[in-house]
Each structure stands twice: as C-alpha cells, then as structure tokens.
Amino acid sequence: MTDEFEQVILVDEADEALRDGDKWQIHQDGLLHRAFSIFVFNSAGECLIQQRAGGKYHSAGKWANSCCGHPRPGEATSVAAACRLEEEVGLRVPLSFGFKSRYVAHLDNDMIENEIPHLYFGRTDAAPVLNPDEVQAVKWVSLGTLAKEISAAPEQYAAWLRHYIEAHLDELTEWQSRP
DSSP: OOTTTOEEEEEOTTOOEEEEEEHHHHHHHTOOEEEEEEEEEOTTSOEEEEEEOTTSSSSTTOEEOSEEEOOOTTOOHHHHHHHHHHHHHOOOOOOEEEEEOOEEEEOSTTOEEEEEEEEEEEEOOOOOOOOTTTEEEEEEEOHHHHHHHHHHOGGGBOHHHHHHHHHHHHHHHHHHTOO
C-alpha cells in the first residue's frame, strides 16, 4: 500500500477514534490522528535509532527512534507496531506498552504531525535487517548521548524523536533500565 492511499485513524483529544482519513491529506491538513513509536533497547541499555530512507514523504534522511508509524483502520495499535518493526528493521521483539504522548510539529514538504502516539518498548540484541524503502541506516546509542547529539544538531533528527527526548527523557530512561 502506498503512502498516498493509506488510511489512518483520526481521533479526538481523548484518543477516541472519530473516522478514517487519507494519510497524505491528514498530514497536509494537520488533523489529529493516532500513531505509535517504538524504542528498542539492547542488553547494554542502548537504544536503536534509524535514519529514515531518502524517499520518505517527510523527514527523509533524519534520525528517528527504532520505528514509528500509524495503525490502519481496524488494526490494533500494538499489532501495527509489531508488524511495522518487523517490516522496517526486521526485528521480531515482544513489545510492552509504555504510555501515550501528544505533540504537534511542522515538517518539511508542508506536512504537519498532529499525533497521539502510543509508545512501545522492547529489548533485543539481534541485528536489524533494514528495509531500504523505509530505513537507510541504524545505530545503537545511549539515551544520554542521543540527548546531547540532538541538542548539538537538532535538524538531523525527526521532530517526534526530539519531542520524546525533550518531554519524556525520564520515562524513556525508566524503560531503558527495565530488565
């Protein structure tokens, strides 16, 4: 399914589904929708981050968290998260729901992210297998180093990853230290 015809779930501020909408149009209009973001940690406590493929419709080439996306209508958010993690970086990892966030960000290509993302966490030492349509590179990095790198060069990082590090570093650190 191509991005231009993919459907996402529009929600209200309580994350209650309202209706479906075209992913491209929703991001142009900045309508509130449901999303997910995944943070995968290894046994050293490092977080897997990915560099988005150059052909992505926004934030191309920017570094983001392990995986992110949108559940499709009728698809459970947890199922969508696990499927996309495998599709993007080839990892089958048990995921645990952590918390929801809320942010708005103006992106390149006149796109607006207005999301309530569900954050999931997982742990693995397996080597990622990249889908080149989605990801051009990955690396493992500590949250402290990531926060410093974002502070030094924010333009190299996706808006949502900057938001998570700025607004939720304590929660991310708590999940990073869980067994």
